[in-house]
Amino acid sequence: MAEKVISPGVFTNEIDQSFLPAAIGEIGGVVIGPTVKGPNLIPTVVTSFSEFEQRFGTTFKSGSNYYTYLTSLTAQNYLKHSGKLTVVRILDGSGVAPSEATLLDSGSDGNSLKLYTLGHGEILNNTGSISTNNVLDSGSRDNIRWEVPSVNEKKGTFNLLIRAGNDTQKRKQVLETWNNVTLDPNSNNYIGKMVGDQVFTVRDTNTDSPYLQPSGSYPIKSKYVRVEVVQQTINYLDENGDVRAPAASESLPKVGSGSYHGSFAGGANGYAGTSSGPGGVGGTNSAAYNFYEKISTQSQGLNPGTADQGLTAYKAALNLLSNQDEYDINLIMLPGVVSAEHSAVVTKAIDVAENRGDCFVLIDPVVWGTSNISTVTDVAEGRDTNYAAMYWPWVQVPEPQLGKNVWVPPSVVIPGVYAFNDKVAHPWFAPAGLNRGGITTAVQAERKLTHGNRDDLYESNMNPIATFPGQGVCVWGQKTLQKKASALDRVNVRRLMIKVKKFIASSSRFLVFEQNTAATRKRFLNIANPFLEQVQANSGLTAFKVVMDESNNPPDLVDRNILYGQIFLQPTRTAEFIILDFTVQPTGATFPE
Helix, strand or coil, rough: CCCCCCCCCCCCCCCCCCCCCCCCCCEEEEEEECCCCCEEEEEEEEEEEHHHHHHHHHEECCEEEECHHHHHHHHHCCCCCCCEEEECCCCCCCCEEEEEEEEEEECCCCCEEEEEEECHHHCCCCCCEEEECCCCCCCCCCCCCCECCCCEEECCCCEEEECCCCCCCCCCCCCEEEEECCCCCCCCEEEHHCCCCCCCEEECCCCEEEEEEEEEECCCCCCEEEEEEEHHHHCCECCCCCCCHHHHHHHCCCCCCEEECCCHHHHHECCCCCCHHHHHCCCCCCHHHHHHHHCCCCCCCCCCCCCCCCCCHHHHHHHHCCCCCCEEHHHEEEEEECCCCHHHHHHHHHHHHHHCCEEEEEEEEECCCCCCCHHHHHHHHHHCCCCCEEEEECEEEEEECCCCEEEEEHHHHHHHHHHHHHHHHHCCCCCCHHCCCCCCCCCEEEECCCCCHHHHHCCCCCEEEEECCCCCCCCCCCECCCCCHHHEEEHHHHHHHHHHHCCCCCCHHHCCCCCHHHHHHHHEEEHHHHHHHHHHCCCCEEEEEEECCCCCCCCHHCCCCCCCCCCEECCCCCCCCCCCCCCCCCCCCCCHH
């Protein structure tokens, strides 16, 4: 109390116990796999499928046919009900990574501007001459072109457009516009600041601690390109607003448009070729096609190859994602990576989830066409973890981009079921059953399971995908791969724990380095109790208790700079087995109360 209490009176005091932790943003899943385009091994967040399509593409052509990666279909299903997805593009692991496409290099004639695509791969290159219609011969929706429509040499500024690779001069599809940019680093409109010049390189991918090393001074603001200014025009204008050195105007780009050909001032443009991939990870686009899909026989079937094909690339991606301070995820999706064929990849994903303790893995057990139930159950029985679940069989879904139905593994559609479950209920509800487990996009399942089939699968911790007349295809199980019977052998309980641990751990971060006193402990209780009360009110818990006081924080623990808390939870169980007794009684019998 700050006031002096001498003469009689009424004195007021404020005690603020309404501390609210900072809200936690939306946490989404991560999908790992090949894509048509996009940055290699750089975790990238998208918030809609249109953004995914823009950055990573959807369909590609191989021979005379078009195909879609399972990664794209998984993203499409998941983003219907979720607003955040991290995407990690995987190449074939051959040791050669395609570089960025060099959209513009105007340095050969004394000019000093270079543009690079943010993605990697040959599909971003639109080589070929520009026809009289100003159409790029190999321009497509998956690549882009540049245009400098105007230059002001008196001010040292110019305008830059990023256009779709398949547009024309008369019908421009302008994707981005950067007006009045300069090559003067002291200007607020310096093109490096406006567009961004930062680039990330994956380092130490062959170790358990890879990381992204940034270079460049300004973060990327463009969705398509980064810029490199080879020769700057420092202080282009003097204090009077006049051009300080007229020769500097020669460094400005000239009016023009193009990509590989049609560049201004004789500059060289186009694909830069390939370079050694970081840590032996990468591969050209053509090789990546063969890695993931059995194109010649089945448009959505995994090409198993050797037992652990692609381990190097997937291991690098998973090692990156193991840094939970950098990547906030709650679900790992590996569409098409089959446990029976890629055991080491699956093992690595489970290890990452268990070590992080805050995410869950969806695993495909077997390839398409597996008919023996025992083969499927053997795969599930070979795993023991409550951080992963398996589903079977495969399902057929429409592919709107191709205009046909395709067979996909469960990991393509199950993420959409999880996202829908979380949207209409909560993570601690079971993502299964007719209310929240329906696979609405499924045309049919690979196999219609009998009740006996479902019993055999569920007994081995394999979640059946069932088909019911008039009700379609739906998930009919929610077991994790844990062998020992406990609350954590159910998906909803594990996801409850992930949700609770994420919230309390993130909120408690504000208490690190605070004084280890009763007031700090009270602040923790004011964080944990209201949240758990809310979870309980929403049917996630039947009971809970949080202890953080002198009873579990004795002086010797405090002297070691430790603040210790205990949280006791009783998860709400789901009704998976409904048993009804029908008793037929004779006429005149009385019913029991």
